[in-house]
Amino acid sequence: MKITDHIKKANGETLFSFEIVPPVKGKSIQELYNNIDPLMEFKPPFIDVTTSREEYIYKEKDGLLDKKLTRTRPGTLGICASLKHKYDVDTVPHVLCGGFTKEETEYLLVDCQYLEIENVMALRGDARKEEKYFAPTKGGHQYATELVKQIQDINQGNYLHDTIKSSDLSTFCIGVAGYPEKHMEAPSLQTDLKRLKQKVDLGADYVVTQMFFDNQKFFAFVEAAREMGIEVPIIPGIKPIAVKRHLQLLPHVFSIDLPEDLINAVEACKDNKEVRQVGVEWAIQQSKELREAGVPVLHYYSMGKSDNVKAIAKELF
Ligand SMILES: Cc1cc2nc3c(=O)[nH]c(=O)nc-3n(C[C@H](O)[C@H](O)[C@H](O)COP(=O)(O)OP(=O)(O)OC[C@H]3O[C@@H](n4cnc5c(N)ncnc54)[C@H](O)[C@@H]3O)c2cc1C
Numbered sequence: 001m002k003i004t005d006h007i008k009k010a011n012g013e014t015l016f017s018f019e020i021v022p023p024v025k026g027k028s029i030q031e032l033y034n035n036i037d038p039l040m041e042f043k044p045p046f047i048d049v050t051t052s053r054e055e056y057i058y059k060e061k062d063g064l065l066d067k068k069l070t071r072t073r074p075g076t077l078g079i080c081a082s083l084k085h086k087y088d089v090d091t092v093p094h095v096l097c098g099g100f101t102k103e104e105t106e107y108l109l110v111d112c113q114y115l116e117i118e119n120v121m122a123l124r125g126d127a128r129k130e131e132k133y134f135a136p137t138k139g140g141h142q143y144a145t146e147l148v149k150q151i152q153d154i155n156q157g158n159y160l161h162d163t164i165k166s167s168d169l170s171t172f173c174i175g176v177a178g179y180p181e182k183h184m185e186a187p188s189l190q191t192d193l194k195r196l197k198q199k200v201d202l203g204a205d206y207v208v209t210q211m212f213f214d215n216q217k218f219f220a221f222v223e224a225a226r227e228m229g230i231e232v233p234i235i236p237g238i239k240p241i242a243v244k245r246h247l248q249l250l251p252h253v254f255s256i257d258l259p260e261d262l263i264n265a266v267e268a269c270k271d272n273k274e275v276r277q278v279g280v281e282w283a284i285q286q287s288k289e290l291r292e293a294g295v296p297v298l299h300y301y302s303m304g305k306s307d308n309v310k311a312i313a314k315e316l317f
Helices: 003-010 030-042 076-087 102-114 144-155 189-201 215-227 246-254 260-267 272-292 307-316
Strands: 015-020 046-049 055-061 064-070 090-096 119-123 173-178 206-211 234-238 297-301
Touching: 003 015, 003 090, 003 173, 003 206, 015 030, 015 307, 030 076, 030 307, 046 076, 076 090, 076 102, 090 102, 102 144, 119 144, 144 173, 144 189, 173 189, 189 215, 206 215, 206 246, 215 234, 215 272, 234 272, 246 260, 260 272, 272 297, 272 307, 297 307
Parallel strands: 015 046, 015 297, 046 090, 090 119, 119 173, 173 206, 206 234, 234 297
Antiparallel strands: 055 064
8 A cells, every 4th residue: 555545544643663784794684573563563555775875895815806886774665675575564665876876776666567666766876885976876776866866757658668558557656755854965954945845846755754752853855845845745754763873874874963952862871771761752752742743644654673662552542
């Protein structure tokens, strides 16, 4: 079922969902199941599965360093199929511009259709680790707008090199990213919102936001998006802080601010067990206020162990 239909069916009730990251190549999927199992009692209608960029690694060979391009966490689509089958839940693969040619993207979408995966998140992807700025892959897309267009073209039967007239065309429901504190490369929040509007005008059906820790930023973002004519559902992404290092890491990687009260509470913790508890309590407060404001879904970035997301979900669902 499409995410937008799940939202309609919920009739104003806030839904619970979360995002997971594929395991490192070679690891069993069992650990992932062990972390997902405790969350299924909260009946998520969908689970997102991230896609990781390819990266260069260096292997020593005959005394020299051999440079190899690899993907350490492949298997997004396989995991989506497994979770769908095991839990009877909709799964949303993240489809990236970076690292994929348009042809590869087309084949991925064809696989999604055979697997009856109806929802995809269309994302540009970040720059590769060794690059300062995102550089489009040869034969791939530069911006998520182009990816949204490719997916919508396929929904119309317009493949890259063929036009297919069929009654079995895909009807992908497309999610895109939004940034309450603006994307790190955007010159202003207003310009970033214009880009978001372009994605929606090209056919994106819903927006999932980057993590934020101050709900006022989310509310202002939604208001500005609505003023700009973005009418699709906007789903807040919530991450519970889990370790002290997040105080530096999250602003650095995601270009977001942390509220003073949260910083002070985390700094006062004597170990990461206490930090995890502070993270849970903060996320519960955030979630309650967001639900009160009528958000369609509360979407959690679980990243590994799910005990904290379970503790939050228990208070809300
Ligand atoms: C909910 C969510 C899930 C994510 N999942 C993943 C994942 O699984 N894997 C992963 O690698 N990354 C993921 N990301 C991170 C995302 O890939 C990065 O934030 C990336 O840098 C931008 O992706 P985007 O789709 O927002 O890009 P875009 O919408 O293409 O925007 C990128 C930048 O370009 C600007 N821009 C857009 N169009 C134009 C234009 N025509 N001209 C000039 N500038 C333009 C925008 O303002 C923005 O600054 C996720 C992010 C979110 C919020």
